[in-house]
Amino acid sequence: MFKRLLSADQIFIVPIEFSKSIEGIEMKFTLRQLEVFVAVGRGESVSRAAECVGLSQSATSTALSELERVYDRRLFDRIGKRLQLNELGAALLPQAIQLLDHAAEIDALLAGRSGFGPMRVGATLTIGNYLATLLIGDFMRQHPGCRVSLGVHNTAHIVRQVAHYELDLGLIEGDCQHADLDVIPWIADELAVFAAPEHPLAHKLQQGGVIDFADLLAASWIVRESGSGTRQTFDYAMRHVQSKLDIRLELEHTEAIKRAVESGLGIGCISRLALKEAFRRGSLIELPVAGLDLARQFHFVLHKQKYRTAGITAFLELCRSVTAGARRSDEIVLPYIR
Numbered sequence: 001m002f003k004r005l006l007s008a009d010q011i012f013i014v015p016i017e018f019s020k021s022i023e024g025i026e027m028k029f030t031l032r033q034l035e036v037f038v039a040v041g042r043g044e045s046v047s048r049a050a051e052c053v054g055l056s057q058s059a060t061s062t063a064l065s066e067l068e069r070v071y072d073r074r075l076f077d078r079i080g081k082r083l084q085l086n087e088l089g090a091a092l093l094p095q096a097i098q099l100l101d102h103a104a105e106i107d108a109l110l111a112g113r114s115g116f117g118p119m120r121v122g123a124t125l126t127i128g129n130y131l132a133t134l135l136i137g138d139f140m141r142q143h144p145g146c147r148v149s150l151g152v153h154n155t156a157h158i159v160r161q162v163a164h165y166e167l168d169l170g171l172i173e174g175d176c177q178h179a180d181l182d183v184i185p186w187i188a189d190e191l192a193v194f195a196a197p198e199h200p201l202a203h204k205l206q207q208g209g210v211i212d213f214a215d216l217l218a219a220s221w222i223v224r225e226s227g228s229g230t231r232q233t234f235d236y237a238m239r240h241v242q243s244k245l246d247i248r249l250e251l252e253h254t255e256a257i258k259r260a261v262e263s264g265l266g267i268g269c270i271s272r273l274a275l276k277e278a279f280r281r282g283s284l285i286e287l288p289v290a291g292l293d294l295a296r297q298f299h300f301v302l303h304k305q306k307y308r309t310a311g312i313t314a315f316l317e318l319c320r321s322v323t324a325g326a327r328r329s330d331e332i333v334l335p336y337i338r
Contacts, residue, residue: 028070031103034096036063037075041093042166044082094305097165101307116146116311122161123171124229125254126189126271127298128152132171134334139318146311154252156227162301168312170301171319173271174229184300186319189329191233191294192275193287195267202285211287217241220266222249222257230254233296234269258284269294272330298329 039049040060050060068075075089085093104117123132128150136148151158151167155174162170163180176183193216195202201215216238224230231250235242248266251257254274261268262283278284300316302308326332 033067098307122158122167155229
């Protein structure tokens with residue numbers, strides 16, 4: 001008897017009861033049980049896991065309990081209604097995810113499906129809004145059978161999701177020191193201080209004046225929120241005078257910051273990549289400041305224990321090929337999609 005196994009990532013056909021001897025080892029678990037375990041481990045909740053795997057809460061709880069029963073080992077600590085991975089469960093999670101990823105590739109191969117399996121990609125806001133959608137669009141044109149989900153959040157959120165195996169790959173614009181993650185440099189980026197053409201500092205610049213730190217301290221600022229890679233770079237660059245800055249607004253979206261600056265509410269500081277078209281049109285003006293280092297790096301982040309599928313490897317290669325001829329993110333030729 002067989003049952004269709006539904007997950008957020010892939011559909012398998014597996015036996016309801018599965019016990020197989022491989023080189024003399026008796027396998028007592030099913031792929032379905034591992035799928036349920038992974039879903040609970042990611043969401044720390046049976047109800048959320050049930051939604052992911054398409055089962056009722058009782059069936060999800062039964063599958064997890066059966067996995068623990070046949071091995072007589074607990075995988076979670078029960079804290080109220082929350083299930084938290086214990087030491088054994090935390091060690092099992094990456095291996096279970098890897099096995100399910102392998103199973104998806106085997107299923108696709110046997111079923112004669114070409115292309116790659118599903119991918120979950122996360123990107124920080126600058127990368128997500130100005131690069132990632134184009135990259136993913138190009139990738140899906142080259143591999144029509146592949147499904148890619150993209151989540152756009154700030155750096156802290158993306159790092160947390162990759163660390164918890166909720167994403168296969170993160171594209172971030174801030175630094176990351178997480179011990180469980182591989183952080184791979186991608187392409188250089190740089191922030192720029194900017195203002196509306198009518199702003200007093202823009203007039204000063206147009207009249208041959210020089211923008212200095214005293215001007216920055218006297219201005220009103222509109223900046224990204226804490227936890228974003230852009231704010232991280234901005235705070236470090238302004239670390240010696242940060243407490244004296246007049247920060248009027250903190251916004252989560254670069255486009256909102258651009259609109260606020262255009263309306264005359266203050267000056268801002270975001271990636272040159274996000275400002276490229278506005279600078280070209282003249283709707284925003286760069287305010288160069290001598291001695292202000294706003295350089296940073298875009299990075300790929302992957303979990304060290306996460307199996308890297310052929311699809312992830314191919315997507316990384318595409319990202320590198322697209323940016324190979326550019327020294328900095330705003331020099332990437334867009335649109336590049338063939």
